[in-house]
Amino acid sequence: MDVDLTKEQIEARREFRKFVDETIVPYAEKIDREQVMPRELMEKIVARGYWAPELSKEYGGIGMDWLTFGILTEEIGRACSNVRNLLGVQGMVSHSLLRFGTKAQRETWLPKIAAGEIVAAFGLTEPQKGSDARNITTEAKHEGNHYTITGSKKWISFGQNADLVLVFAQCDGKGSAFLLEKDTPGLTVKPLNNLLGYRGSMVGELIFDGCRVPEENLVGMVGAGISYVAAHGLIHGRYSTAWGCVGLAQGCLEHCLAYTGTREQFGVLIKEHQSIQNMIADMLTGVTAGRQICYRAAYLQENKDPNAMMEISLAKYFTSEMAMKAAGNAVQIHAANGCSPGYPVQRYFRDAKVAEIVEGSSQIQQGIIARYAYKLHQHSQFTS
Numbered sequence: 001m002d003v004d005l006t007k008e009q010i011e012a013r014r015e016f017r018k019f020v021d022e023t024i025v026p027y028a029e030k031i032d033r034e035q036v037m038p039r040e041l042m043e044k045i046v047a048r049g050y051w052a053p054e055l056s057k058e059y060g061g062i063g064m065d066w067l068t069f070g071i072l073t074e075e076i077g078r079a080c081s082n083v084r085n086l087l088g089v090q091g092m093v094s095h096s097l098l099r100f101g102t103k104a105q106r107e108t109w110l111p112k113i114a115a116g117e118i119v120a121a122f123g124l125t126e127p128q129k130g131s132d133a134r135n136i137t138t139e140a141k142h143e144g145n146h147y148t149i150t151g152s153k154k155w156i157s158f159g160q161n162a163d164l165v166l167v168f169a170q171c172d173g174k175g176s177a178f179l180l181e182k183d184t185p186g187l188t189v190k191p192l193n194n195l196l197g198y199r200g201s202m203v204g205e206l207i208f209d210g211c212r213v214p215e216e217n218l219v220g221m222v223g224a225g226i227s228y229v230a231a232h233g234l235i236h237g238r239y240s241t242a243w244g245c246v247g248l249a250q251g252c253l254e255h256c257l258a259y260t261g262t263r264e265q266f267g268v269l270i271k272e273h274q275s276i277q278n279m280i281a282d283m284l285t286g287v288t289a290g291r292q293i294c295y296r297a298a299y300l301q302e303n304k305d306p307n308a309m310m311e312i313s314l315a316k317y318f319t320s321e322m323a324m325k326a327a328g329n330a331v332q333i334h335a336a337n338g339c340s341p342g343y344p345v346q347r348y349f350r351d352a353k354v355a356e357i358v359e360g361s362s363q364i365q366q367g368i369i370a371r372y373a374y375k376l377h378q379h380s381q382f383t384s
């Protein structure tokens with residue numbers, strides 16, 4: 001029972017669940033196995049209006065509220081972390097543009113992203129700089145009416161098929177953001193396949209060898225790239241990942257409830273064994289707590305609360321660790337079958353591990369959350 005939802009939101013969850021079961025679930029294993037995101041699935045999501053529903057109508061969305069959007073993300077995450085990640089990344093780029101892009105950038109790119117006409121990627125991480133994003137080394141030189149970008153990005157989701165990349169680079173030693181189109185001369189894309197998880201996220205390495213981008217492709221001011229543009233995109237990414245992890249754990253729980261009702265050992269269904277029940281109990285408890293934390297993050301985000309950013313970090317940290325634990329237990333319950341292809345719990349397990357790393361690892365989130373705790377303490381805000 002979802003006590004915090006309106007009638008409309010409860011109905012929306014039902015619709016999302018039906019769509020996901022009928023449309024995304026049938027693709028999830030194939031996407032993981034073949035490491036490709038099928039175009040026809042993307043088109044089905046766009047056609048249903050679930051591609052970028054949180055964007056305003058002006059830019060091709062439907063202005064969906066943050067909680068309903070979260071529920072949609074949860075339902076997609078229950079089926080497939082790759083589709084969830086695809087939509088998450090589109091959101092990271094579009095929300096960065098929405099907040100910091102020029103009018104021309106918003107009008108040119110947002111409707112195309114919202115319509116699924118182009119795929120966007122978020123290019124922050126480099127081979128030697130991950131968590132320490134402020135010290136990236138990709139360089140952008142201002143030369144006449146363009147910037148010349150040199151350097152590389154690694155582990156970029158949908159880097160393989162992106163039409164547009166939001167690239168972060170140092171310009172005169174200041175972190176800055178640029179829009180780079182796929183046909184830009186000097187850009188080389190190398191696929192990074194066979195990763196542990198997110199295998200259908202078409203992760204790529206991007207090498208920029210003197211890529212020229214027009215001056216008008218600078219997003220925000222020079223120097224605003226990391227602290228503002230990237231930080232804003234990452235909030236959206238963490239929000240998506242947090243909800244997706246609730247869905248992933250819910251998926252684990254549902255597969256375990258079904259499996260334990262069919263598998264017998266020692267003359268009884270394994271659901272009769274106390275230790276199996278303990279793991280089921282931990283999963284339901286984790287999912288319930290994670291969903292509540294996400295509801296809270298949604299409420300704060302909807303109300304533009306100044307603490308929303310920290311609470312989204314808290315949600316991402318909690319739910320990704322919770323999902324990892326749930327997925328570990330799900331494999332344990334399925335045992336050898338859980339280690340075998342054809343049983344989705346091993347995919348959930350691999351994807352859950354990645355969720356603890358991307359968009360700021362658990363350790364980075366812990367740093368943010370600890371600073372938040374001291375802030376709340378200093379301002380006596382613990383009762384709010």
Ligand SMILES: Cc1cc2nc3c(=O)[nH]c(=O)nc-3n(C[C@H](O)[C@H](O)[C@H](O)COP(=O)(O)OP(=O)(O)OC[C@H]3O[C@@H](n4cnc5c(N)ncnc54)[C@H](O)[C@@H]3O)c2cc1C
Nearest residue numbers: 122123124125130131155156157198357358359360361363
């Ligand atoms: C499948 C996949 C998809 C990805 N997609 C994208 C994408 O679309 N765009 C993008 O830009 N990046 C992407 N990434 C990269 C991801 O964001 C980074 O992996 C992540 O930020 C961590 O960086 P790192 O791997 O370099 O680890 P490092 O930063 O090298 O960290 C190594 C370890 O040290 C810990 N650590 C680092 N600094 C601290 C600190 N200050 N305090 C405590 N512990 C610390 C980390 O938690 C980690 O355990 C993706 C990665 C994967 C695996």
